[in-house]
Amino acid sequence: MDLITSVLDKLNIWAWWAIAGVILIAELLTGTTLLLWPAAAAFLTGFVALDMFNASWSVQLAVFAVASMLLIWGGDRWVRPKLKAGADSGLNDRSMRMVGQRVVAVADFHAGRGRVQFGDTEWAAEMQDGSDVKAETELEVCAVNGVVLSVKAWGN
Secondary structure: OHHHHHHHHOOOHHHHHHHHHHHHHHHHOOOOOOHHHHHHHHHHHHHOOOOOOOOHHHHHHHHHHHHHHHHHHHHHHHHHHHHHHOOOOOOOOOOHHOOOOOEEOOOOOOOOEEEEEEEEEEEEEEEEOOOOOOOOOOEEEEEEEEOOOEEEEEEO
């Protein structure tokens, strides 16, 4: 027991920052963001361990425990939802990348339906407002419904 007490008595800012580093390495290996918060708590506890505060090891451990719980709770409540709700880049979804792009009508539209050229491919298209447009008219893709592009006049 004396050995544990003597080790705990030697906790200082560098020891807490080393603990924070070890926890961060464990976080990198897991990638869960759960260990990020105790690592931040250990980093902050290092400042409490400065000689000018003269905090005992029991106070330092209490600060670490309370800071860990508060940071885990706050991170789980506010940060994690924002990380999961990141904007979808459409990297692997070609149809999502098409929205907002310029296309050209290949032929006249009839009853609001026709064909457009997107890149090197012709697509079936329908006007969002049901109107007819002439061939060579520039249009904008609003949505992709299966293999049919929903389009509107370019710039509207």
